Amino acid sequence: MKARESAPLDVETIREDFPILQREFDGEQVVYLDNAATTHTPDPVVDAIAHYYRHTNANVHRGLHHLSQEASIAYEDAHDKLAEFVGASGGREEMVFTKNTTESENLVAYAWGLNELGPGDEIVLTEMEHHASLVTWQQIGKKTGADVKYIRVDEDGRLDMDHAKEIITDDTEMVSVLHVSNTLGTVNPVGDLADIAHDHGSLIFVDGAQAVPNQPVDVEAIDADFYAFSGHKMLGPTGIGGLYGKKHLLEEMEPFNYGGMMIEKVTYEESSWHDLPWKFEAGTPVIAQGIALAEAVDYLEDLGMENIQRHEEQLAAYAQDRLTEFDDIEIYGPPVGEERAGLVAFNLDSVHAHDLASILNDFAVATRAGDHCTQPLHDKLGVAASARASFYVYNTREEIDRLIDGIDAARELFA
Numbered sequence: 177m178k179a180r181e182s183a184p185l186d187v188e189t190i191r192e193d194f195p196i197l198q199r200e201f202d203g204e205q206v207v208y209l210d211n212a213a214t215t216h217t218p219d220p221v222v223d224a225i226a227h228y229y230r231h232t233n234a235n236v237h238r239g240l241h242h243l244s245q246e247a248s249i250a251y252e253d254a255h256d257k258l259a260e261f262v263g264a265s266g267g268r269e270e271m272v273f274t275k276n277t278t279e280s281e282n283l284v285a286y287a288w289g290l291n292e293l294g295p296g297d298e299i300v301l302t303e304m305e306h307h308a309s310l311v312t313w314q315q316i317g318k319k320t321g322a323d324v325k326y327i328r329v330d331e332d333g334r335l336d337m338d339h340a341k342e343i344i345t346d347d348t349e350m351v352s353v354l355h356v357s358n359t360l361g362t363v364n365p366v367g368d369l370a371d372i373a374h375d376h377g378s379l380i381f382v383d384g385a386q387a388v389p390n391q392p393v394d395v396e397a398i399d400a401d402f403y404a405f406s407g408h409k410m411l412g413p414t415g416i417g418g419l420y421g422k423k424h425l426l427e428e429m430e431p432f433n434y435g436g437m438m439i440e441k442v443t444y445e446e447s448s449w450h451d452l453p454w455k456f457e458a459g460t461p462v463i464a465q466g467i468a469l470a471e472a473v474d475y476l477e478d479l480g481m482e483n484i485q486r487h488e489e490q491l492a493a494y495a496q497d498r499l500t501e502f503d504d505i506e507i508y509g510p511p512v513g514e515e516r517a518g519l520v521a522f523n524l525d526s527v528h529a530h531d532l533a534s535i536l537n538d539f540a541v542a543t544r545a546g547d548h549c550t551q552p553l554h555d556k557l558g559v560a561a562s563a564r565a566s567f568y569v570y571n572t573r574e575e576i577d578r579l580i581d582g583i584d585a586a587r588e589l590f591a
């Protein structure tokens with residue numbers, strides 16, 4: 177499947193790479209609408225993992241044998257590929273492999289935050305932050321004495337940029353914002369936020385967990401200081417994430433974990449650190465996962481990130497259209513016609529989100545119900561939970577129709 181410029185996705189052909197989508201439960205073919213939680217893994221990526229273990233498997237300390245050298249080269253090249261994919265011109269030196277977005281957040285919070293923050297300093301987040309960022313910076317605030325402030329979210333699920341300008345001040349040392357909300361679907365103006373942060377001498381960390389899989393991302397155009405994402409949300413395996421960091425910042429930072437592989441010279445008294453990015457990858461790293469993630473990037477690039485983005489926006493608009501046919505459904509986030517990523521969270525008046533997801537499951541429609549790791553945002557919305565449908569490259573309008581049929585059935589059951 178080769179990329180054509182600006183072409184609709186050939187979903188039928190794409191689906192052939194995902195045998196899991198053929199699974200049936202009680203005679204119904206699965207409709208997988210839980211892609212914001214994790215995406216499925218296409219055959220070429222599964223094959224890359226199997227091929228690595230069958231033919232290359234070795235540790236990557238640049239051992240003096242062929243297998244180790246081959247594994248090392250593939251693993252190092254994977255860093256370059258991921259760096260290029262998110263627009264980092266510094267290559268591998270600016271791309272650290274972590275376990276996931278959560279670990280990327282913790283890496284910066286501990287390695288940078290613990291050393292740089294103190295009483296009187298401020299950390300600015302948004303009210304729509306995922307717990308990965310919210311809890312991490314909240315706790316670093318408690319440890320260091322730095323205050324945490326939140327940029328308000330308005331009624332349509334957008335950031336209040338006037339409020340952002342008010343609360344980002346010369347006391348702000350770190351602004352941590354998500355690029356795309358996993359609950360509201362809002363695409364935040366992270367480039368504008370980076371400008372505001374930098375005008376006040378603050379750094380900006382962007383959580384790209386819901387952006388990198390779904391749209392072209394250019395960390396340098398945004399001017400992000402740090403940018404994080406997860407492999408399992410972009411057709412890659414679990415157990416790997418990425419952290420982009422500007423080279424000079426990563427160089428200045430202390431390591432996050434200590435141990436083997438991340439050192440240059442060790443004596444009984446002192447240690448010095450390896451080059452970037454290995455300084456931040458202590459112990460045996462995520463070798464198979466890294467190589468497979470590079471394969472996932474090839475797959476995404478073949479489809480074309482613009483094409484993927486358009487496909488998802490169309491599915492989200494269709495879902496929103498169909499859901500707004502009913503006046504007992506409340507949809508969260510930007511209204512129809514406004515920019516929105518490929519997910520829709522909602523509630524049906526008469527049915528708790530968990531019951532709804534459970535009935536949808538009876539129809540083999542996989543959605544997520546709960547707080548989506550945004551409890552404070554749900555408190556603000558005045559609900560304990562919401563149902564969420566999230567789309568990816570293999571989803572179709574017909575699958576959204578199955579979602580609507582399932583909602584109809586739930587409504588009837590609870591009437």
Ligand code: 7TS
Pocket residue numbers: 212213214276277278279306308309354356357358383384385386406544548549
């Ligand atoms: N940031 C955002 C915006 C996310 O959506 C998620 C995961 C994370 C961070 C954490 O990613 P992880 O790979 O470290 O777990 N979000 C979701 C979700 O919406 N449903 O399940 C996981």
